[in-house]
Amino acid sequence: MNKLYFILSLLVLTTVPKQVLAHGANIEYRETSAINIQAKYDDGTPMANAQVVIYAPSDRTTPWLKGTTDQSGNFTFVPDTNAENIGNWDVKVRQSGHGDITSIPVSKEAENAAITQLSSDGSDYTSAQKAVMAAAGVWGFIGTALFFSRSKSSKLD
Amino acid sequence: MHIPDGFLSPSVCITGYALTGGVTWQCLRQIDRDRDIQANIPKASLLTAAFFVASLINIPIPPTSIHLIFNGLMGALLGYYAFPAILIGLFFQAVMFQHGGMSTLGVNAIILGTPAIAAYYLFQQRHLLRDKKPFLTTILSFASGAGALLLSATMFAILLVTNISPDMDINAERTAIFISLGGYGIQAVIEGVFTVMLISFLERVKPELLNS
Incomplete structure (x- = not known):
């Protein structure tokens, strides 16, 4: 079975150009926190191109986001911190009958940039x-x- | 080839447990008829130990990594003892290393255990011919070691393909499963060769172990 290492980390994101006028440019930015997961097999080899399905706390049956991990098993997403989405986000990773599901707690004050290493199954x-x-x-x-x-x-x- | 928790629907898991219960009962009945239980239980127990640790040895075959199973070897050497032995081994793997899962224990026991029984019947065919026995034994031990693994891999793939969660990209997952079957083909050869080596070794050193 696989074990997933989840690294919750703060990433500085986006420089959002809001409007482009004739000659002037206006750059706005905001800091958000993203969740970076890394999926690995038991023996430490990364799960490359594995399918990732993410469920928000507000709706646990329909996927909130789907994607695939990169070559080193990484996948990053930015959870929206609306009031109804505070809670545990479920992340499911699958590859040819291997995979795991884990819950990542997301709070309103997501500024705690501490790197949390969650093992999906406590093992x-x-x-x-x-x-x-x-x-x-x-x-x-x-x-x-x-x-x-x-x-x-x-x-x- | 161990299906973890959360991959299969509850009805499949319950069916797996029900089938495992039935097969275990049938095997225990056959074991009860065995005249030499006291000689065979130590053998079964030692092979359970081998089965239990074999799964911790990973062999990387892209895109996944495989681990040795030896269910065909267990079937050939243990006969009906193989099924309860595999069930016990799987239980310990699931509890100690989260290898497989408790909800899928029944399904996994069927996937790995029933091919072991099939391997036993196949291996017993070596008694058909009196002559050319060493050659026939070699062929049959390879066939039981490799065949049991291929049978398990087929059952594993069919179960997974028919139970892909609708949230997944079904085609991508199906392709990944079929690709992993190639890895199991290589594993089948490895396990077949190992079975031949071990059985020919036992035949020279302790042939009474093979007469189960």
Whole structure:
């Protein structure tokens, strides 16, 4: 299965030219916060060209935005912070039967530019942890094997 | 080839659990008739351990990466024990590594477990001929190792293609699934060769293990 790393980061966006007059130019800008997700497989390889579907909190059944990740598994979108869209945004990433779904909390005061690393399923184990878990599991099976293969004489003791 | 949570509709998941329940019951009945349960459970348990850790080994084959399954090998060596063994292995993979999911456990057990039983029947055909046994065993062990994986991949692809969420770009996802089948073809060869190697090794070292 895949694991997605979600990096919530503040991006300075858009210089919006509002009106172009004869000789003058007027540049307005505003800061918004965008959400940048990075989708990776378990082993760390990025999910390139995976499909991304985003659902806003106001309507969880119709997709708010669809897109695909780039070659390094990145996808960026700007959630609208209307009152009805404050809450958890669901992001679904799929590729040939692999993928995941996660919720990203979006608040009105989206200025907290802290990089939040959300693991979609809370399984962000290090490889050492994984190795110990695998070893524990394997030992359980070996223990079962040893239990059932004990000789009949030792059973009588 | 493990379907995660959220990919399939609840009715498919429930059907998967129901089928898995039926097949497990049938397998346990067959195991109950086995005269040498105490010798076979350790074997099944050790192969469950191998199955459990094999999925952690990733082999990158673009566009996705694959991990070894060995369901054909388990079927050939374990017979009816293979299905409960795979079910237990899948449960631990889902709980410990989120590999697959609890809601899709039944479906995944059907996808990986029933081809293992088919591989067992295929591998048993080696008793048909008395002569030329080593050659026949090699062919059949390759066929059971590779065939079980291909059967699983086919079931996996059919289930996914028929259950693509309507929110997705259906054509793109379908293409991605068909491309991934190519990766599974390579994996089938890898697993077939591994099955041949292990079975010929066991035949020389401990042939009684093969007489399940």
